[in-house]
Amino acid sequence: MALPESKPARFPQPGDHIYCRRKNGLYDHHGIYVGDDMVIHLQGKAKKLGPLPACHKCGDKRVENGEIAKVCINCFLQGETVQIYDYGVPFSEFENRKRGTCSVLRSKPPHEVISAATGFLEGNGFGPYNMIFNNCEHFAMYCKTGKADSHQIEMNFVAVCVCM
Numbered sequence: 001m002a003l004p005e006s007k008p009a010r011f012p013q014p015g016d017h018i019y020c021r022r023k024n025g026l027y028d029h030h031g032i033y034v035g036d037d038m039v040i041h042l043q044g045k046a047k048k049l050g051p052l053p054a055c056h057k058c059g060d061k062r063v064e065n066g067e068i069a070k071v072c073i074n075c076f077l078q079g080e081t082v083q084i085y086d087y088g089v090p091f092s093e094f095e096n097r098k099r100g101t102c103s104v105l106r107s108k109p110p111h112e113v114i115s116a117a118t119g120f121l122e123g124n125g126f127g128p129y130n131m132i133f134n135n136c137e138h139f140a141m142y143c144k145t146g147k148a149d150s151h152q153i154e155m156n157f158v159a160v161c162v163c164m
Contacts (some may be wrong), residue, residue, distance in 0.1 A: 012084060013074070015110025017140045019100070020080035028100050028152060030085070030140040031076055032117040036061070039076040040117040042139035043069050044129040066125040068139075087144060100137055100152025105145045116143040 012018050014035035019028045031041030038061060055062065057072040064070075073082065087107035089097070094104050107113065117139075120126045126139050137150040 002006050010084065012082060013110065015107075015113040017085035017087070017107075017144050018073075018076075018115075019083050019085055019137075019140075022078075024082070028083075028137070029076070030100075032113060032138040032143050033073065034070070034114050034117060034141055038070055039073055040068065040070045041076060042126050042129055042134075042136045043067055044131075049067050061120060065121050065123075067129050068121045068125050070121055085140065085144075099109050100150070103141065103145070103149070103151065105141075105147060105149075107144045108146070112141050 012033035014033060016033045017030065018033050018039065019030040021027075022029045028135065029041070031039040033039050037057065044067065055072060055075050057074055062069075062071050062075075069163060086102040087105060089102045089104060091104055094102055108116075120139070120143075126142070127134050129135065132153055134148070135150055135153065136150040141150070142148040
């Protein structure tokens with residue numbers, strides 16, 4: 001039986017931590033919705049190998065600084081459905097949800113979340129992408145809470161360790 005994800009999707013509000021499926025659900029990609037249909041996210045080096053495809057929506061609002069990018073929500077989603085990461089959920093709900101969709105931690109106010117994400121975009125970035133130790137979920141959770149966690153990776157890492 002599949003674990004539930006976030007509550008039914010609503011259009012994101014500025015400061016929301018959003019995510020969408022990638023590779024047919026193999027993993028989820030995370031970012032911070034900053035308003036004006038734009039998302040700031042951490043991307044791996046593989047995503048930076050060539051110029052981003054032209055987008056009439058992003059246009060001149062698109063920004064890349066190292067591995068941090070600000071793109072329109074359509075470019076972020078790549079045809080997938082937006083989901084909103086929930087914060088401050090009770091532990092009992094957290095335990096019964098799909099990993100990487102919610103946290104028991106409380107979120108900072110939206111203006112602080114947007115300020116953190118924008119600061120990484122305009123500053124020195126969030127550090128080099130690393131799937132295990134510094135990924136897009138770490139980035140989004142840090143912007144929201146000040147703590148860099150990746151629940152989807154932690155769960156997969158525990159599963160691999162238990163199976164070995």
